[in-house]
Amino acid sequence: NAGVTQTPKFQVLKTGQSMTLQCAQDMNHEYMSWYRQDPGMGLRLIHYSVGAGITDQGEVPNGYNVSRSTTEDFPLRLLSAAPSQTSVYFCASTQQGANTDTQYFGPGTRLTVL
Amino acid sequence: AQSVAQPEDQVNVAEGNPLTVKCTYSVSGNPYLFWYVQYPNRGLQFLLKYITGDNLVKGSYGFEAEFNKSQTSFHLKKPSALVSDSALYFCAVRDTRYSSASKIIFGSGTRLSIRP
Numbered sequence: 001n002a003g004v005t006q007t008p009k010f011q012v013l014k015t016g017q018s019m020t021l022q023c024a025q026d027m028n029h030e031y032m033s034w035y036r037q038d039p040g041m042g043l044r045l046i047h048y049s050v051g052a053g054i055t056d057q058g059e060v061p062n063g064y065n066v067s068r069s070t071t072e073d074f075p076l077r078l079l080s081a082a083p084s085q086t087s088v089y090f091c092a093s094t095q096q097g098a099n100t101d102t103q104y105f106g107p108g109t110r111l112t113v114l
Numbered sequence: 115a116q117s118v119a120q121p122e123d124q125v126n127v128a129e130g131n132p133l134t135v136k137c138t139y140s141v142s143g144n145p146y147l148f149w150y151v152q153y154p155n156r157g158l159q160f161l162l163k164y165i166t167g168d169n170l171v172k173g174s175y176g177f178e179a180e181f182n183k184s185q186t187s188f189h190l191k192k193p194s195a196l197v198s199d200s201a202l203y204f205c206a207v208r209d210t211r212y213s214s215a216s217k218i219i220f221g222s223g224t225r226l227s228i229r230p
Contacts, residue, residue: 004157033218035220040123040222041222042120042204042220042221042222042223043158043204043220044220045217045218045219048217058217059219090157090158092158094218101146101148101163101165101208101218102148102160102163103148103150103158103160103218104160105150105157105158105159106157107156107157108155108156108157
């Protein structure tokens with residue numbers, strides 16, 4: 001299994017540009033999440049999905065859109081990038097169940113918005 | 115609302131000494147508690163979790179954590195630190211009231227530095 005994969009690893013955008021961060025998992029996990037990591041603030045939940053066709057907002061959803069058309073893929077879209085969105089973005093997937101809840105993280109995407 | 119606090123930004127320990135990384139939490143229901151580690155330029159890796167049962171939980175790389183309900187704490191410990199333990203450590207909590215496993219809240223992280 002490849003686990004959780006993210007592309008690209010690095011990206012530089014200009015203010016106002018749009019882009020999509022890709023995330024895929026091959027573990028057949030129902031739950032997937034997007035986090036952003038900023039110094040001193042830990043990981044903050046942006047959006048999450050409990051299964052194909054179902055998404056919901058996390059702590060910091062503004063400026064980001066998601067969709068979940070398949071179990072495997074959970075892309076994160078920035079519609080109009082802003083410097084405040086400069087961060088490291090992590091995708092994670094989780095297997096459903098009370099005795100699991102272990103999150104598997106991708107390697108991250110480092111995004112800089114100029 | 116659920117929250118988790120890691121009161122120390124950095125912990126410095128000499129190799130071979132015991133280490134403790136602190137975590138306190140706040141949830142309305144019963145907590146699921148987790149520790150994750152992040153090495154430079156990598157994603158987070160799972161270390162251990164408390165769901166129910168024994169308050170002392172053992173995890174990867176010789177780490178353990180003690181769940182203390184009265185103090186709402188879940189401190190990470192290791193009897194003898196290694197230089198290779200140097201990394202960023204995150205505590206996380208999920209409130210069992212929520213049916214979604216994805217609603218996990220992370221602390222701000224503690225940087226552990228082990229000096230030779």
